[in-house]
Amino acid sequence: MQVFKKMVATVCALAFTTLGASAEDFTSPEILIIGDSQISFGSGPAFLEFFSDIKDHCHPNARQKKHLERLGEMRVGVIGVRSSSIDSWTARSGRAKDTICKVDPKWNVNAGAYGFVNKTGNKYVQIGKGREYQFCAAKTSPLEEMLRDGYYDPKLILMSFLGNSAKRWANNPEAAVRDVERLQAQLPPDLPCIFMTTAPAYKKKIVDLRLRAQKNLMDAFKVTGLRCTFVPGATPETVAANQGNKHYFRLNKSGMVKDPYHPNEAAAKNFFALEMDQICSAIFDQIEPTREQS
Numbered sequence: 001m002q003v004f005k006k007m008v009a010t011v012c013a014l015a016f017t018t019l020g021a022s023a024e025d026f027t028s029p030e031i032l033i034i035g036d037s038q039i040s041f042g043s044g045p046a047f048l049e050f051f052s053d054i055k056d057h058c059h060p061n062a063r064q065k066k067h068l069e070r071l072g073e074m075r076v077g078v079i080g081v082r083s084s085s086i087d088s089w090t091a092r093s094g095r096a097k098d099t100i101c102k103v104d105p106k107w108n109v110n111a112g113a114y115g116f117v118n119k120t121g122n123k124y125v126q127i128g129k130g131r132e133y134q135f136c137a138a139k140t141s142p143l144e145e146m147l148r149d150g151y152y153d154p155k156l157i158l159m160s161f162l163g164n165s166a167k168r169w170a171n172n173p174e175a176a177v178r179d180v181e182r183l184q185a186q187l188p189p190d191l192p193c194i195f196m197t198t199a200p201a202y203k204k205k206i207v208d209l210r211l212r213a214q215k216n217l218m219d220a221f222k223v224t225g226l227r228c229t230f231v232p233g234a235t236p237e238t239v240a241a242n243q244g245n246k247h248y249f250r251l252n253k254s255g256m257v258k259d260p261y262h263p264n265e266a267a268a269k270n271f272f273a274l275e276m277d278q279i280c281s282a283i284f285d286q287i288e289p290t291r292e293q294s
Helices: 002-022 037-052 062-072 086-090 094-101 142-146 163-171 173-186 204-224 236-242 265-287 289-293
Strands: 031-035 076-081 111-115 156-160 193-196 229-231
Touching: 031 037, 037 076, 037 111, 037 156, 037 265, 062 265, 086 094, 086 142, 086 163, 086 173, 094 142, 142 173, 156 265, 163 173, 163 204, 173 204, 193 265, 204 229, 204 236, 229 265, 236 265
Parallel strands: 031 076, 031 156, 156 193, 193 229
Antiparallel strands: 076 111
């Protein structure tokens, strides 16, 4: 009996220790990037590098320099979730939310995470597992759960989506407006935010669809008055760099492109070089005192 009591006491002590560890205060990244599978398969390291060394990439005027130095000292977290988009992150139930919260049945992971939110050495994670990824609760959206009081509290958020809603937005401008309205309702009103559409794909047919989607989404931002700065990822320069360039995509053994949707890390570095001025302008637009007072 004494042995049994000691075993129970030991188990209880271990359980208490485990609960205590899981209840440790969460420290939020101050710069947060969320997006889709382009982050997992190519652009994650480029996002992390750009925002970790932001002072070396952006060239501020005297007024902007102080704000940029402050950003350059901030913790950066990057999270990209498989086939996700605005509707996935803002849905409070259903199939769209499942994209974020349902465990992948084949791989048991559904996201790639980099920087301050992942120090394991393995970029692949499952949303809902681990204290850094508790975005799933009944009757709230992943975005609402992420930004709840006491959890993620970024000073700047960048969202990067396009492909997984390309057909929806390209063929239905009203759907783009509805998605942006829901995003607008769930973002804290004082959170500086940037929305950047993802890099162009390999095939012209895919690129053309996404260009239409991007235009309708940009128009939706204007219609709704969403204050996030919009950065188009598909530009004449980025399309020229990616479309038809097999060296910027994963190849099979015969040298043919096997994944026309996800540019590789080399493409991501070039994409950021081409987009640098636009991204820096968006950052300054969001962090300057005139924006903070408006």
